[in-house]
Amino acid sequence: MDIQYAYTILYVNDVPRTMEFYKKAFGFEEKFLTPENDYGEILSGTTTIAFANIELGSSNFKKGFMTSSLTEKPFGIELAFTTLAIEKVMENALQNGAVLLEETVTKPWGQQVGYVRDINGFIIEICTPIISKE
Structure with missing residues (x-):
């Protein structure tokens, strides 16, 4: 198939x-x-x-x-966008109407991840790519 x-x-x-x-x-x-x-x-x-x-x-x-609505809790689903310029992309999203959901953090596996909500309330993850150890 x-x-x-x-x-x-x-x-x-x-x-x-x-x-x-x-x-x-x-x-x-x-x-x-x-x-x-x-x-x-x-x-x-x-x-x-x-x-x-x-x-x-x-x-x-x-x-x-x-x-979806910004006045309600977000759905348990997200769109994830990868970038090496995570802080720049986060800031640009916020300047254009996104709402900060979670500040950028570094996960135990080394990936940087931050979350915003779009103008409709959907979750967007902005993160660095996960680097394979292969």
């Missing part, structure tokens, strides 16, 4: 505003945005991050779903 992980879709209130945040905060580029502004994708490396508006999500999931 040939299968690969292609993209993650985050359901948000405002797709263009969210895409603008990810472009400014992390330097990602727009890949696609529907004329209706209800679905868009950004270039973020090998895996695409996509955004769909709440209305589109509601049409996909007839029984409804929980929406």
